[in-house]
Amino acid sequence: xxxxxxxxxxxxxxxxLGNPISQLGIVxxxxxxxxxxxxxxxxxxxGFSNPYLAxxxxxxxxxxxxxxxxxxxxxxxxxxxxxxxxxPEHIPRFPRIDLNVPRQxxxxxxxxxxxxxxxxxxxxxxxxxYHFTEFVLFCGQLCHTVMKPEYTLYRISPHARVxxxxxxxxxxxxxxxxxxxxxxxxxxxxxxxxxxxxxxxxIMNLRPxxxxxxxxxxxxxxxxxxxxxxxxxxxxxxxSPWTIRMLLSxxxxxxxEGPVHGIHWHMNPASRVEYIATDSTRQxxxxxxxxxxxxxxxxxxxxxxxxxxxxxxxxxxxxxxxxDCHNRPTxxxxxxxxxxxxxxxxxxxxPAIPFVKKNAVHALLQDARTEAEGRAAIEKKLTSDYAGxxxxxxxxxxxxxxxxxxxxxxxxxxxxxxxxxxxxxGHSIFPGCIRCHDGEHVSDGGRKISHDCNTCHVIIxxxxxxxxRSVSAQGLDFVHPGGDIGKELMCSNCHQGALVE
Numbered sequence: 001x002x003x004x005x006x007x008x009x010x011x012x013x014x015x016x017l018g019n020p021i022s023q024l025g026i027v028x029x030x031x032x033x034x035x036x037x038x039x040x041x042x043x044x045x046x047g048f049s050n051p052y053l054a055x056x057x058x059x060x061x062x063x064x065x066x067x068x069x070x071x072x073x074x075x076x077x078x079x080x081x082x083x084x085x086x087x088p089e090h091i092p093r094f095p096r097i098d099l100n101v102p103r104q105x106x107x108x109x110x111x112x113x114x115x116x117x118x119x120x121x122x123x124x125x126x127x128x129x130y131h132f133t134e135f136v137l138f139c140g141q142l143c144h145t146v147m148k149p150e151y152t153l154y155r156i157s158p159h160a161r162v163x164x165x166x167x168x169x170x171x172x173x174x175x176x177x178x179x180x181x182x183x184x185x186x187x188x189x190x191x192x193x194x195x196x197x198x199x200x201x202x203i204m205n206l207r208p209x210x211x212x213x214x215x216x217x218x219x220x221x222x223x224x225x226x227x228x229x230x231x232x233x234x235x236x237x238x239x240s241p242w243t244i245r246m247l248l249s250x251x252x253x254x255x256x257e258g259p260v261h262g263i264h265w266h267m268n269p270a271s272r273v274e275y276i277a278t279d280s281t282r283q284x285x286x287x288x289x290x291x292x293x294x295x296x297x298x299x300x301x302x303x304x305x306x307x308x309x310x311x312x313x314x315x316x317x318x319x320x321x322x323x324d325c326h327n328r329p330t331x332x333x334x335x336x337x338x339x340x341x342x343x344x345x346x347x348x349x350x351p352a353i354p355f356v357k358k359n360a361v362h363a364l365l366q367d368a369r370t371e372a373e374g375r376a377a378i379e380k381k382l383t384s385d386y387a388g389x390x391x392x393x394x395x396x397x398x399x400x401x402x403x404x405x406x407x408x409x410x411x412x413x414x415x416x417x418x419x420x421x422x423x424x425x426g427h428s429i430f431p432g433c434i435r436c437h438d439g440e441h442v443s444d445g446g447r448k449i450s451h452d453c454n455t456c457h458v459i460i461x462x463x464x465x466x467x468x469r470s471v472s473a474q475g476l477d478f479v480h481p482g483g484d485i486g487k488e489l490m491c492s493n494c495h496q497g498a499l500v501e
Contacts, residue, residue: 017072019079025071032065036121055142058129133180139164143190146199149411150331156408159330162216167330168203170212178205198416202282202327209322213329217322219267223252225458231345231466232337234481235358235499239344239351242481243468245461263456266320268293273320275436276312282324283422285435287312288449300441300449325424325433333418335429335497336364339405345466348401350394359385360402361499368412375403418497428491438490453478 017026039057046053084091099105132138140151154160159167169179182205189195225247234240251262260268270293278284287307288300301307307315318324334342340360343349349356363381368374379399386395410417422430431438439451458475461468485494 016076016079019075021078022072022075025068025073025075028068028071029065030068032061032068035061036065036125040124052142054128054132054135054138058125058132062125062129134163134165134169136164139168143186145413146190146195149414149416150199152408152411153331153333157330157332162330166215167212168206170207170215175207197414198411198420199414200280201421202323206323208319213322213326219252219264219322221252222250222264224250225262226250228457232341232481233344233351233357235355235361237354239353239355239357240464241351241466242464243462243466244459244478245468245471246457246459248457249455263325266325267322274317275320275324276307276315276317278315281422282318282327283431283435287315288436288441289317298443298445298447300436300443300447302438302440303442327424328421331421332423333416333421334409335418336361336405336409337495337498339409340364340402343401343405348404349398353386353389353394353398355385356398358499360398360405363402364406364410365498370412371407374406374410374412378402378406429495429497431490431492434490434492 017023036057039053039061043053043057080091084093097104097108099108136154140147140154154164165179169175186195227245227247229243229245231241231243234242249262251264252260260270266273272289272291274289274291275285276287278286286301286305290298290300292298323329340349340357343360344351344357349360351357359382363378363385366374366377366381368377382395382399382402386398389395418429422432424430424432424435426432427434433456436449437451437455439448441449454475459478460471460473460475462476462479464481
């Protein structure tokens with residue numbers, strides 16, 4: 001620690017820390033240390049609410065502090081190496097520490113105390129950094145342009161109180177490390193503007209749902225049926241309502257809790273459902289393999305689109321889990337027609353305004369390059385459509401409601417909207433269930449995957465009213481409000497999320 005005192009070549013009072021590199025390191029370390037203390041107090045006082053302040057507090061400034069400490073060490077080692085070359089006989093290879101010398105004892109105590117406090121603050125900082133990277137604001141707001149659509153939809157989703165990492169990472173150190181490693185490229189892609197627009201889905205390296213979703217949702221315990229009421233408004237002058245009230249056969253996947261049937265039959269732990277998708281969005285499924293509880297294997301394929309063994313070997317076989325149907329459990333891009341139906345049902349848009357369903361949906365479909373441009377186009381169109389309407393307040397409310405729908409479902413900067421993100425729940429806009437349950441998937445023995453609608457849901461009431469007053473316990477055949485279209489035609493053949501006129 002005091003090699004400079006051991007020979008005549010050492011100038012009096014000249015220390016190893018006196019070199020320019022170490023001096024720069026001291027300045028950087030001292031300033032950044034004080035800055036960390038100040039930023040910590042500000043962050044604690046504000047309740048960790050600003051992701052940019054957190055990045056500064058737990059990543060950037062500590063990085064400068066560490067860089068300053070490294071400069072100190074590098075400067076000392078460089079200076080000592082230089083002196084040892086000049087006077088090898090006076091300066092030993094390693095420093096001599098003698099605690100009997102008061103000055104060295106004091107220096108040693110200062111180093112020990114400083115190291116203790118540094119390690120303590122480092123531990124706090126490391127924990128805070130870990131906590132920050134698990135925080136929703138880190139995922140949603142730090143990469144504002146990239147994650148704006150996902151964060152906006154997350155905040156109005158059924159999982160708005162579930163942390164992003166609960167689904168995208170889950171418990172355990174191995175997946176935490178995998179995620180952080182892959183996150184390095186994501187940071188680079190964001191900074192270099194090399195990310196795709198829109199963000200590609202499905203996520204190919206997503207953790208299996210049994211290790212994430214099923215920590216809260218336990219399919220084996222689901223049973224019975226769940227009621228759903230859907231009210232649609234037609235694009236006519238009176239915005240005529242049409243309501244469908246149905247029971248979804250949720251069923252269950254555990255023989256110990258009741259019959260294995262209904263929608264959650266697919267999650268029966270005693271059997272396996274595997275499939276091959278030939279497109280990147282998993283919308284085309286020509287091969288399905290079912291292994292039942294007895295170990296019997298059945299393969300279903302469309303008669304005219306069978307895959308030969310070589311083609312099967314060229315595609316990855318995926319084990320079906322929750323995400324194959326619930327593929328938009330949080331980031332839900334609802335189509336304009338559905339969003340306007342919801343707004344009318346909730347009273348945010350007055351159905352007494354003539355053609356408001358039609359005009360609101362058309363306003364949402366206009367091309368725009370930015371959100372601001374889209375909102376302005378909506379205001380211009382609806383104001384023009386209702387230029388002669390006597391109740392201006394109602395029209396202003398319509399404009400505000402439609403602009404809100406736009407800001408929560410269409411993101412032109414990221415080219416993200418309902419059209420690029422298929423929703424596999426149901427089959428109204430995208431094939432969804434019909435990807436497999438089309439009546440065309442047949443086994444070699446002639447057994448078909450069911451195409452019977454009542455397998456999954458039963459319509460108990462329907463009609464041109466907002467509140468239906470009678471139900472049928474036996475179920476009803478579906479009645480199309482626009483007239484008979486035939487049972488062979490899928491909803492998604494006509495309904496694309498806008499209007500069918």
